Amino acid sequence: MFQYIIKRLIQMIPLVIGITFISFLIIQMAPGSYLDQLKMNPQISKETLKELERAYGLDQPLLVQYFKWLINALKFDLGYSFSYHVPVLELIKERIGNTLFLSITSGLLAWILAVPLGIWAALNPNRWIDKFIQLFSFTFMSIPNFFLAFLMLFVAVKTGIFPTGGATSPDYDQMSLWGKILDRLWHVSLPAFVLGIGSLAGLVRLVRSAMIEAMQSEYVMFARAKGLPERDVIFKHALRNALNPFITLLGFEIASLLSGAALVEIIVNWPGMGMLMLDAVLSQDLYLVMGGLYIGAIMLIIGNLIADILLAKVDPRVRQREIEGVLK
Known part of the structure; x- marks a missing residue:
C-alpha cells in the first residue's frame, strides 16, 4: 500500500503541471491585466508601471513567467x-x-443522511416511504445550489434562524471552547445545508439503486440460505458491497463540494476561498488566481487519493490489483 501511495503521489506531478499550465494560459489570454487598470490613474508614471512589470516578471515571455512561477x-x-x-x-x-x-x-x-435514507428506501421499494424519498431526491436535484442559497438567505433574513454572513459572532474571542464550537456550527449551518442537501439528493438515489441491486444478488441469496440474521445480511453483505462505488465517488464529491462552495460562499457571504477568488479574477490578480487554483488542484487530487485508499481498504479485490500492479 505504501508503494501504491508513493506511485500515486508521483502521478500527481504531471497532473498539477497540466492543470496550472492550462489555467495560466487562459488567464493570460484574457484581455488586459492588473497593470492596465493602473494605467488609467494619471498619478502613476510610466516609469513606475515599467518598474512594477519588472518586479512581478510580467515583462518576460509567457513560458518563462509560467516556469518561474511553477518552480516557486x-x-x-x-x-x-x-x-x-x-x-x-x-x-x-x-x-x-x-x-x-x-x-x-x-x-x-x-x-450521514444519504446512507440510512437510501437503505430505508431500498428495503421498502415502491412503498410510500420510498416514493417520498424519491420525490425529495428529484426535487432537490432539480434546484441549483445558487438558487437554493438565495431562498435560504431570504428565509434567514426573515426569520433570523440562520446567521447571514461571517464565520463567527463579534464576541467569538470571549466565548468558551464549547461556545466557540457551537458558534462556528451555527454560522456554517446555512451554507452547509445548501451544499449538503444538493449532494444528499443525488447520493440517496445512488445508495437506493445500489442496495436494491445488492439485495437481489447471488451472495445475498446465499447468505440468507445459510440462515444468517437479516441484519447481518443487510449490513455485512449487501451494504458493504453496495458502498464500494460510493467510496470511488468520494473524490468526485470533494471536487463538486469545493467547486459548489465557491458560488454559495459568495451568495451567503461566507469568508472562504470563493469570495477571494472572485475578487482576484475581477481585479486580474494573476498570482492570487494561480495560487488559489494550485491549492485547489492539490486538494482535489488528495481527495481522490484518499478515496482510492479507502476503496482498497474496503474491497480486497482492489487491494490485490494494486499489489500486482506495484510488483509489475
Missing part, C-alpha cells in the same frame, strides 16, 4: 498579490480553513 510554487512560494500587496500564501491560509470546514461539514451531512 513547488516550494509553496506563490508570489505576491497585486491588489492586496501581501504574499498569496498568507491570503489563502486565512480563507482555506473556512472553505474546508464548510466542505467537510456539508459532506458529512450528506453522507
